[in-house]
Amino acid sequence: MNIAVFASGRGSNFQAILNAIQQGYLPARVTVLITNKADAGASEIARAQNIPAVQISQTKFSSEDAFAQELLDLLRNHQVELIALAGYLKRVPSRVVRQYHNHIVNIHPALLPAFGGPGMYGHRVHEAVLESGAKVSGATVHIVDEEYDRGPIVMQQAVAISNDETPDSLAAKVLTVEHEIYPRALKAFAEKRIHIEGRKVWVTSSP
């Protein structure tokens, strides 16, 4: 399975995906990294691994449609079958979401449908979780549709919140779990073990 990773930041999930591929766990290839920022850590990782990295930002295009067309051309040229958003802070144009229907996934650092939506990223998520008094948080892999953090849930894993938890300590705990479940979810896609019916997603076990 050919994957495009979209990232805006440090790229630790991108690295976890590459590790899973190198270890023979994930039967896939990352054929292109797409980033909106020149200085994204993810671009460094791509360079070090000889993975084509393309920096592309909607601000350089006259319309969303022109941007979508460029993205679709890039995805086709790199024979992309699945898009994995990994800390990508921009909205994916609707045309791309439609064309890759049920073939775009995202990792979110909380247990959706709580603590998601516009503006809920980075530390804000962990601060909101702690302010709510919740006793668990976790990571969610979900399908991307046209609404932020609202697509069908593919996989989740919880972490316990301790009495002295801080946003930093919670972020670190959740990130460890993200690095486990994202490769696991992508492996299920690659092995065609994901079944989607409306909002319900089933993952069947490995043969």
Ligand code: GRF
């Ligand atoms: C992760 O916490 C992910 O859940 C969120 O953005 C962060 C990206 O981190 N969507 P990294 O760039 O993969 O290290």
